[in-house]
Amino acid sequence: MELSGGHILVQCLKDEGVEFVFGYPGGSVLHIYDAIFHQDEVKHILVRHEQAAAHAADAYARATGKPGVVLVTSGPGATNAVTGIATAYMDSIPMVIISGQVPSPVIGSDAFQEVDTVGITRPCVKHNFLVKDVNDLAETMKKAFYVATTGRPGPVLVDVPKDMTDPNIKVPYKYPKKISMRSYNPVVSGHKGQIKRAVDMLLTAQRPMIYSGGGVILGEAHKELTELTQLLGYPITNTLMGLGGYPATDKQFVGMLGMHGTYEANMAMHESDVILAVGARFDDRVTGKLAEFCPYAKIIHIDVDPASISKTVKVDVPIVGEVKPVLEQMIELIKDSKTKPSKSALESWWQLIGSWRDVHCLDYDRTSSVIKPQYVVEQLYQVTGGEAFVTSDVGQHQMYAAQYYHFDKPRRWINSGGLGTMGFGLPAAIGVKLAFPEANVACITGEASIQMCIQELSTALQYNAPVKIINLNNRYMGMVRQWQEFSYQSRYSQSYMDTIPDFVKLAEAYGHVGMLIEKPEDVRGALEEAFALKDRTVFLDFITDRTENVYPMIEAGKGHHDMKLRVAPGTPVDRELS
Amino acid sequence: MRHIISILIENESGALSRVAGLFSARGYNIESLTVAPTEDSSLSRMTLVTSGSDEIIEQITKQLNKLIDVVKLIDLAESAHIERELMLVKIKTSHDTREEVKRMVDIFRGKIIDVTANSYVVEMTGQSSKLDAFIHGFEEGSIIEVVRSGPTGISRGEKGLHL
Numbered sequence: 086m087e088l089s090g091g092h093i094l095v096q097c098l099k100d101e102g103v104e105f106v107f108g109y110p111g112g113s114v115l116h117i118y119d120a121i122f123h124q125d126e127v128k129h130i131l132v133r134h135e136q137a138a139a140h141a142a143d144a145y146a147r148a149t150g151k152p153g154v155v156l157v158t159s160g161p162g163a164t165n166a167v168t169g170i171a172t173a174y175m176d177s178i179p180m181v182i183i184s185g186q187v188p189s190p191v192i193g194s195d196a197f198q199e200v201d202t203v204g205i206t207r208p209c210v211k212h213n214f215l216v217k218d219v220n221d222l223a224e225t226m227k228k229a230f231y232v233a234t235t236g237r238p239g240p241v242l243v244d245v246p247k248d249m250t251d252p253n254i255k256v257p258y259k260y261p262k263k264i265s266m267r268s269y270n271p272v273v274s275g276h277k278g279q280i281k282r283a284v285d286m287l288l289t290a291q292r293p294m295i296y297s298g299g300g301v302i303l304g305e306a307h308k309e310l311t312e313l314t315q316l317l318g319y320p321i322t323n324t325l326m327g328l329g330g331y332p333a334t335d336k337q338f339v340g341m342l343g344m345h346g347t348y349e350a351n352m353a354m355h356e357s358d359v360i361l362a363v364g365a366r367f368d369d370r371v372t373g374k375l376a377e378f379c380p381y382a383k384i385i386h387i388d389v390d391p392a393s394i395s396k397t398v399k400v401d402v403p404i405v406g407e408v409k410p411v412l413e414q415m416i417e418l419i420k421d422s423k424t425k426p427s428k429s430a431l432e433s434w435w436q437l438i439g440s441w442r443d444v445h446c447l448d449y450d451r452t453s454s455v456i457k458p459q460y461v462v463e464q465l466y467q468v469t470g471g472e473a474f475v476t477s478d479v480g481q482h483q484m485y486a487a488q489y490y491h492f493d494k495p496r497r498w499i500n501s502g503g504l505g506t507m508g509f510g511l512p513a514a515i516g517v518k519l520a521f522p523e524a525n526v527a528c529i530t531g532e533a534s535i536q537m538c539i540q541e542l543s544t545a546l547q548y549n550a551p552v553k554i555i556n557l558n559n560r561y562m563g564m565v566r567q568w569q570e571f572s573y574q575s576r577y578s579q580s581y582m583d584t585i586p587d588f589v590k591l592a593e594a595y596g597h598v599g600m601l602i603e604k605p606e607d608v609r610g611a612l613e614e615a616f617a618l619k620d621r622t623v624f625l626d627f628i629t630d631r632t633e634n635v636y637p638m639i640e641a642g643k644g645h646h647d648m649k650l651r652v653a654p655g656t657p658v659d660r661e662l663s
Numbered sequence: 664m665r666h667i668i669s670i671l672i673e674n675e676s677g678a679l680s681r682v683a684g685l686f687s688a689r690g691y692n693i694e695s696l697t698v699a700p701t702e703d704s705s706l707s708r709m710t711l712v713t714s715g716s717d718e719i720i721e722q723i724t725k726q727l728n729k730l731i732d733v734v735k736l737i738d739l740a741e742s743a744h745i746e747r748e749l750m751l752v753k754i755k756t757s758h759d760t761r762e763e764v765k766r767m768v769d770i771f772r773g774k775i776i777d778v779t780a781n782s783y784v785v786e787m788t789g790q791s792s793k794l795d796a797f798i799h800g801f802e803e804g805s806i807i808e809v810v811r812s813g814p815t816g817i818s819r820g821e822k823g824l825h826l
């Protein structure tokens with residue numbers, strides 16, 4: 086079969102089984118768009134800004150486990166996508182980005198809409214390619230998908246100069262079934278001896294903790310993690326990225342750890358003597374002050390990326406490999422082992438944890454006459470039966486979502502953890518809804534974040550992707566305001582906007598339903614009404630407490646045992662706003 | 664501690680900038696970097712001199728290995744190895760100093776490869792410290808120009824860094 090470059094690209098996507106490509110046209114990709122016009126197998130989703138194309142594709146990948154695909158033009162198309170690419174990179178999300186480039190003969194001449202896309206994206210992709218010969222196009226695409234989806238996943242960009250897709254140049258097309266690269270051989274199974282050492286250490290622990298992260302979700306190992314944890318009867322905590330890797334409603338789950346983790350999770354980490362870290366990368370939001378991190382613990386770390394191991398925290402038993410096969414082996418060894426976890430040690434450990442749980446660190450004022458953001462998330466949880474896909478933006482609302490929506494399943498919690506990108510939530514919700522048209526998809530956001538990609542309301546209408554937008558409108562960049570309250574004596578420098586749009590009218594202008602909710606007693610009804618409107622996008626503008634803060638909080642430079650808690654659980658917090 | 668990292672890397676455009684970019688992005692120190700194709704033209708060999716604590720060197724080698732274009736690497740400092748650097752030096756000479764300069768070059772086993780009435784160009788290879796010593800043997804102002812390749816290295820014994 087002889088095809089031109091544009092048709093080759095589209096055919097590669099078909100051969101990869103790609104359902105959707107999220108993109109935006111422009112000069113250097115017009116040949117590719119013409120090839121897209123000639124078929125309807127691969128559906129193109131026209132976003133309203135290239136950043137959103139990357140976020141939607143990224144969220145599609147997070148929800149399905151399949152790589153997301155993005156198509157953008159050269160120059161501004163590519164630079165607009167960079168924030169979205171970096172977002173995917175920081176959270177290790179498999180994604181393939183095709184960017185147009187000026188024709189190869191004029192590269193380097195400051196041609197119209199030329200930027201060095203390969204250079205600009207180099208630090209925020211797993212790998213990138215510049216195609217120099219149309220005969221290499223299919224193999225390069227195969228490599229891109231292979232690299233993006235194996236080992237530690239990540240975005241891979243393919244930069245395609247316009248002459249590579251010239252409709253008059255046709256070359257034989259063959260999509261490789263398999264590919265191997267001498268320079269890239271990700272490790273799969275872990276070292277047997279190390280796994281044995283790890284199991285011995287785990288079984289003789291007195292105060293064990295399991296700390297799992299995004300690697301469990303990415304590596305489809307939630308079943309194995311759950312089995313191992315329940316086999317041992319040990320407490321488990323998840324990172325923000327790892328939520329849903331273990332059922333949050335199970336009694337062994339002590340909540341999220343880290344800066345806004347629960348009191349019990351952080352205290353248990355601090356006091357633990359053996360920690361099993363599974364697909365988590367000891368991020369600074371998790372560890373707090375490194376010198377005070379887990380002072381009594383021996384650490385076992387399973388990670389597919391050797392560079393994640395002993396990067397910030399020195400570990401005692403490193404295991405390089407995919408979480409799934411490594412956990413399977415550990416389960417076998419534990420079942421066969423004569424040593425069993427010490428019942429009495431475990432009992433007193435759970436007792437201690439129970440006393441930390443009794444602090445009820447997530448309690449908040451339920452009698453308030455203004456809407457508490459936590460209450461909205463709790464009600465959302467109930468109305469959706471805990472089964473919704475929840476995307477979020479970045480800020481306080483993101484933390485409330487993580488703390489009060491209990492994820493029992495993986496791939497339901499879709500947020501930007503590593504880069505913390507405001508603007509992620511709405512396009513992400515659209516990406517998820519397209520993947521699962523029957524599912525409830527909610528985007529928990531704030532009045533500042535939502536305005537960063539608000540234009541995507543238009544995309545949601547065009548592609549019939551009805552999502553529910555839960556705007557926790559505190560009239561502040563709440564997360565910024567909170568830091569300013571704690572660290573800058575409440576000097577709220579630029580953390581609010583003098584003009585906030587009428588979101589109800591805005592939603593209506595985009596062809597959707599808008600709702601304004603101002604009283605706690607209206608929250609439940611509004612949510613029920615919104616979710617009953619199955620095929621409409623509904624923008625729910627909840628006017629929430631302006632002064633609410635996220636607790637617990639480990640402030641910068643503090644250790645896990647040094648948490649700021651809500652002043653007195655259950656009583657309203659009395660704070661003056663200047 | 665000083666480390667010499669020897670890298671086999673795909674001979675692709677952009678491969679060098681991936682390595683250089685990694686060092687600047689992560690704030691690692693780079694003392695020198697040499698690169699040239701090998702006998703297999705699809706591969707380049709890169710020699711990189713860096714320094715840092717054991718933890719930093721461990722991260723550097725892991726991060727380098729993570730680059731998709733890197734095929735293999737070794738830290739030469741971990742075992743017996745040979746290290747050489749090439750230097751070209753242009754030295755001012757006068758009727759009075761010519762003999763002295765020539766003697767110095769002989770002591771250091773260098774070669775004079777260009778001569779004018781007022782200058783020599785000297786070629787010298789050796790360990791970097793030897794080249795330093797040669798330079799320090801001259802008075803300030805007598806050296807017109809120094810060009811150094813940066814060290815390259817190879818391990819001792821029959822084992823080698825190849826595919």
Ligand SMILES: Cc1cc2nc3c(=O)[nH]c(=O)nc-3n(C[C@H](O)[C@H](O)[C@H](O)COP(=O)(O)OP(=O)(O)OC[C@H]3O[C@@H](n4cnc5c(N)ncnc54)[C@H](O)[C@@H]3O)c2cc1C
Nearest residue numbers: 298299300304325326343344345364366389408502503505
């Ligand atoms: C406002 C804000 C507040 C935050 N507060 C918190 C907080 O309180 N607590 C918190 O936890 N986070 C918090 N974060 C998120 C934080 O910044 C990090 O993104 C997060 O902690 C990283 O999660 P992780 O360690 O699970 O790693 P991920 O980024 O999910 O990385 C996954 C790890 O698993 C490895 N891996 C991938 N696939 C596999 C596989 N198949 N097998 C084995 N290993 C694999 C990868 O190599 C990597 O090391 C916050 C973020 C924001 C924006």
Ligand SMILES: Cc1ncc(C[n+]2csc(CCOP(=O)(O)OP(=O)(O)O)c2C)c(N)n1
Nearest residue numbers: 480481482507531532533534561562563564
């Ligand atoms: C693109 C981007 N710019 C700036 C920030 C820094 N930042 C983090 S949270 C936040 C405020 C978010 O405000 P809002 O969306 O209203 O959420 P709230 O914290 O009030 O719930 C800002 C500005 C960011 N994370 N992303």
Ligand SMILES: [Mg+2]
Nearest residue numbers: 531532561563
């Ligand atoms: Mg806000």
